[in-house]
Amino acid sequence: MANDREQAPLVRFERVNKWFGSQHVLRDVELAIQPGERVVLCGPSGSGKSTLLRCVNRLERFEEGRLTVDGVAFEPGRREDERALQALRRRVGMVFQQFNLFPHLTVLENLALGPELAGEPRAQVRERALAQLARVQVAEQANKYPLQLSGGQQQRVAIARALVQAPRLLLFDEPTSALDPEMVQEVLDVMRALADQGQAMLCVTHEMGFARAVADRVVFMDEGQIVEQAPAAQFFEAPRKARTRAFLQRVLAPAGTAPGFPHA
Amino acid sequence: MEPRDDFQPIPARRPPPPPGLAARLRERLFGGWLSGAATLAILALGAWALPRLLDWGLWQAVWVPDAEACQAARGHGACWGVVAEKHRLILFGRYPFEEHWRPATTLALWGLLALWSVLRGGHPGGERALAWGWLVGLLAGVGLLRGGFAGLPPVSTDQWGGLPLTLLLALVAIALAFPLAVALALARRSGPPLLRGLATLYIELVRGVPLVSVLFMASFIFPLLLPPGSNPDVLLRVLAGLSLFAAAYLAETIRAGLQSVPLAQAQAARSLGLTPWQVQRLVLLPQALRAVMPALLNSFISTFKDSSLVTIVSLYELTGALGLALSGDPVWRPFKVEGYLFVTAIYFIGCAAMSAGGRWAEARWRRGS
Amino acid sequence: MLIALALLLAWLARNTLANMAARGIQAGWDFIGDAAGFDIGEAPIAFDAGQSYGRAFLVGVLNTLRVALAGIATATLLGGAIGLARLSRNALLSRLAGLYVELFRNVPLLVQLLLWYLLLVEYLPDPGEPLRLGSWLLLSKGGLSLPWPDEGGWSLPQPGPFAVEGGATLTPEFVALWGGLSLYTAAFIAEVVRGGVLAVPRGQTEAALSIGLSRAQVLRRVVLPQALRVIVPPLANQYLNLTKNSSLAVAIGYPDVVSIANTALNQTGRALECISLIMAVYLCTSLLTAALMHALDRRAAIRER
Numbered sequence: 001m002a003n004d005r006e007q008a009p010l011v012r013f014e015r016v017n018k019w020f021g022s023q024h025v026l027r028d029v030e031l032a033i034q035p036g037e038r039v040v041l042c043g044p045s046g047s048g049k050s051t052l053l054r055c056v057n058r059l060e061r062f063e064e065g066r067l068t069v070d071g072v073a074f075e076p077g078r079r080e081d082e083r084a085l086q087a088l089r090r091r092v093g094m095v096f097q098q099f100n101l102f103p104h105l106t107v108l109e110n111l112a113l114g115p116e117l118a119g120e121p122r123a124q125v126r127e128r129a130l131a132q133l134a135r136v137q138v139a140e141q142a143n144k145y146p147l148q149l150s151g152g153q154q155q156r157v158a159i160a161r162a163l164v165q166a167p168r169l170l171l172f173d174e175p176t177s178a179l180d181p182e183m184v185q186e187v188l189d190v191m192r193a194l195a196d197q198g199q200a201m202l203c204v205t206h207e208m209g210f211a212r213a214v215a216d217r218v219v220f221m222d223e224g225q226i227v228e229q230a231p232a233a234q235f236f237e238a239p240r241k242a243r244t245r246a247f248l249q250r251v252l253a254p255a256g257t258a259p260g261f262p263h264a
Numbered sequence: 265m266e267p268r269d270d271f272q273p274i275p276a277r278r279p280p281p282p283p284g285l286a287a288r289l290r291e292r293l294f295g296g297w298l299s300g301a302a303t304l305a306i307l308a309l310g311a312w313a314l315p316r317l318l319d320w321g322l323w324q325a326v327w328v329p330d331a332e333a334c335q336a337a338r339g340h341g342a343c344w345g346v347v348a349e350k351h352r353l354i355l356f357g358r359y360p361f362e363e364h365w366r367p368a369t370t371l372a373l374w375g376l377l378a379l380w381s382v383l384r385g386g387h388p389g390g391e392r393a394l395a396w397g398w399l400v401g402l403l404a405g406v407g408l409l410r411g412g413f414a415g416l417p418p419v420s421t422d423q424w425g426g427l428p429l430t431l432l433l434a435l436v437a438i439a440l441a442f443p444l445a446v447a448l449a450l451a452r453r454s455g456p457p458l459l460r461g462l463a464t465l466y467i468e469l470v471r472g473v474p475l476v477s478v479l480f481m482a483s484f485i486f487p488l489l490l491p492p493g494s495n496p497d498v499l500l501r502v503l504a505g506l507s508l509f510a511a512a513y514l515a516e517t518i519r520a521g522l523q524s525v526p527l528a529q530a531q532a533a534r535s536l537g538l539t540p541w542q543v544q545r546l547v548l549l550p551q552a553l554r555a556v557m558p559a560l561l562n563s564f565i566s567t568f569k570d571s572s573l574v575t576i577v578s579l580y581e582l583t584g585a586l587g588l589a590l591s592g593d594p595v596w597r598p599f600k601v602e603g604y605l606f607v608t609a610i611y612f613i614g615c616a617a618m619s620a621g622g623r624w625a626e627a628r629w630r631r632g633s
Numbered sequence: 634m635l636i637a638l639a640l641l642l643a644w645l646a647r648n649t650l651a652n653m654a655a656r657g658i659q660a661g662w663d664f665i666g667d668a669a670g671f672d673i674g675e676a677p678i679a680f681d682a683g684q685s686y687g688r689a690f691l692v693g694v695l696n697t698l699r700v701a702l703a704g705i706a707t708a709t710l711l712g713g714a715i716g717l718a719r720l721s722r723n724a725l726l727s728r729l730a731g732l733y734v735e736l737f738r739n740v741p742l743l744v745q746l747l748l749w750y751l752l753l754v755e756y757l758p759d760p761g762e763p764l765r766l767g768s769w770l771l772l773s774k775g776g777l778s779l780p781w782p783d784e785g786g787w788s789l790p791q792p793g794p795f796a797v798e799g800g801a802t803l804t805p806e807f808v809a810l811w812g813g814l815s816l817y818t819a820a821f822i823a824e825v826v827r828g829g830v831l832a833v834p835r836g837q838t839e840a841a842l843s844i845g846l847s848r849a850q851v852l853r854r855v856v857l858p859q860a861l862r863v864i865v866p867p868l869a870n871q872y873l874n875l876t877k878n879s880s881l882a883v884a885i886g887y888p889d890v891v892s893i894a895n896t897a898l899n900q901t902g903r904a905l906e907c908i909s910l911i912m913a914v915y916l917c918t919s920l921l922t923a924a925l926m927h928a929l930d931r932r933a934a935i936r937e938r
């Protein structure tokens with residue numbers, strides 16, 4: 001349908017460059033993410049993928065270029081509208097590697113904090129929170145404190161917290177890297193279910209099996225720049241650049257199956 | 265078909281120049297409406313207060329020791345002449361006037377030692393030289409103040425005063441407190457139960473009471489504890505009190521240092537066949553002490569400030585010397601405020617310099633190791 | 634080693650008894666009931682020279698508590714504000730706060746107290762012509778006069794022929810001690826607060842921002858509650874320090890427990906008893922504060938598995 005193609009992208013990076021001190025960590029990044037699209041960002045450590053992700057909800061600022069997220073434009077030198085940024089962050093949820101749940105609040109309160117402070121009525125917020133907790137299958141932990149839960153449960157609560165404000169885009173920053181191996185799958189399953197339900201997401205991860213099964217598009221970064229991006233099947237079966245091939249060889253198991261890929 | 269590899273890596277570039285001063289100032293000072301309001305309020309306050317302060321402190325101040333001029337300027341100009349007139353009394357207390365070169369030399373000696381400590385203190389392994397240097401410097405200073413040899417007329421300790429006395433009190437108190445503190449820390453951590461209990465009791469008791477009470481105790485009760493007839497110097501009594509007080513606080517810091525040494529160190533040492541006592545002495549203690557060097561300096565600075573309290577038991581160090589210099593002099597007494605500001609400045613410069621020196625040395629040590 | 638310690642104590646005890654006999658010093662607490670023979674400048678309960686030493690000590694303890702509690706309250710408010718100002722993104726504010734902390738921490742408290750007292754005594758107007766601050770506060774050499782509840786209504790301070798009449802007056806000694814203690818301790822409390830806030834992991838702030846909270850909301854709802862856990866123990870320590878530092882009252886003539894014990898000591902010669910009384914009072918305060926903070930700590934602790 002012609003309309004879909006003309007729809008403005010949800011996220012657009014235009015020649016974005018970022019430095020940490022004198023280190024050039026993002027180089028001429030050009031990336032567009034469409035509404036509803038599920039994108040996986042991969043690459044060796046230090047490639048800048050987390051930094052790129054964090055630019056989307058403005059946890060990181062950049063020095064050159066232009067970034068547009070859901071209609072809000074960011075440019076260096078431009079004065080920032082705090083209220084617009086806050087409103088944007090409510091439309092873009094984020095899940096962190098270290099979960100970052102608020103330890104002094106119960107699970108339910110963790111979810112309710114954002115919407116309540118945005119002015120929503122309490123009862124409604126509570127209802128939505130419980131619904132999201134059910135969605136990630138931790139509803140029965142609603143009144144516990146985060147540190148009373150396992151790592152996998154905590155991360156699922158973190159996902160629910162990101163979902164409770166009905167975000168148009170979910171950002172995942174290596175969500176399973178800090179989990180014990182036996183809990184990785186339960187979180188990946190939740191993420192897969194969300195993807196199946198049409199949730200747009202930008203995901204930084206090393207879980208190639210998940211990428212292969214879930215992503216619409218895979219973006220490979222190295223040394224601060226995007227090397228290659230392609231639909232998932234094409235990316236894994238026929239990578240075009242040598243660097244991509246080298247990376248995939250290092251990351252995928254020798255037998256050709258990806259770790260985390262559900263065996264049929 | 266061969267995949268075409270036309271990947272062009274983008275070379276790293278230098279970052280763009282940071283935004284100009286104006287933009288940066290705007291961000292930092294007027295980032296939000298609250299921030300902007302605060303900035304304006306502070307600037308307004310500064311605009312009101314600063315000219316008045318400068319006026320009083322500098323433009324209309326009297327710099328010469330002329331009491332009449334000072335009186336005339338009262339209320340709108342500071343009388344720094346009081347400092348010009350009385351600075352030797354304030355700095356050296358009741359020390360005989362002609363012999364002032366001796367405490368002055370002592371101050372210079374200790375100042376140089378401090379500078380040397382900061383410069384050498386950055387080097388690990390230099391602690392021994394440092395300790396010996398200070399010991400010798402301390403004894404030399406005390407000897408110079410005391411006199412009674414090589415043609416120097418003797419000056420009794422109750423005439424010592426001012427800044428040299430402040431430094432002497434702090435240095436000797438820390439020097440005496442240190443071994444006691446190490447003993448207490450070891451006792452509390454790994455001594456037999458009775459000794460541990462006593463050490464804990466001592467530390468908690470001393471830390472729970474104000475220094476004033478310890479000085480009172482030193483002043484009134486110590487003479488009772490010694491054999492009848494012996495009359496200990498006020499200085500010695502006060503030093504004992506200060507040392508005992510400082511030792512309790514220092515002991516806790518050293519104990520924290522001992523606990524911070526990883527257990528693996530002790531285990532490794534034991535596995536090499538060292539006895540527990542040797543392990544303490546050769547492996548744990550040096551590491552613990554190295555770790556608490558910054559805290560040791562802080563302890564010294566605290567004692568330096570606490571030494572001002574000995575005024576209350578009639579020992580005329582810097583603060584007391586000020587009172588002595590001005591309270592009894594009706595001509596200059598109205599300008600006590602300026603005198604206090606002078607003393608405040610000395611303490612501030614001394615403490616700030618020591619802290620800064622310590623931080624600098626620590627940073628250098630970290631970079632080197 | 635213990636035997637050596639025991640021998641040392643025995644020798645000290647023998648000396649003490651010998652000295653006391655030689656100087657005719659009496660021991661014992663019987664003097665507590667005797668008439669004190671001195672007046673106390675300000676007392677929360679009625680006191681005159683004819684009352685007992687015991688009552689005098691009580692007045693001293695009450696005076697210490699008065700100034701300590703007032704000081705703790707103002708120091709906490711001021712210190713909290715300065716600590717947060719230190720963390721502000723406004724460069725002017727954080728630099729100024731930093732300057733305050735450096736200035737007040739590097740000068741001995743005694744010098745600060747003497748200076749404030751001197752300023753109050755020198756530059757305040759005579760009691761006959763007080764300075765009016767607002768509509769209900771009068772400031773003079775006699776002190777700070779404020780309205781005080783009196784028989785159902787309020788007694789307002791008014792300038793009289795020789796002194797301020799009506800209301801309640803805080804003496805310059807109290808004001809100097811209270812102000813000096815607050816300003817000094819606030820500098821330390823500011824550092825404690827700053828340390829506590831910096832101890833909260835950055836991820837917490839990031840997560841809070843990512844759900845759309847403003848910076849103020851992040852501070853109030855996420856960072857400060859967690860910072861409090863880290864702040865409470867050193868804060869309690871600062872409260873204790875403030876209480877112990879109130880003993881410097883003896884240098885400016887405020888009749889706290891140390892001042893009064895000092896006077897009693899000089900009059901009766903019962904050094905051991907008076908000094909141990911001072912120490913006992915402060916030790917009790919320390920123990921009480923430690924217990925209180927322990928209880929508060931347990932309540933603030935984050936529940937873990």
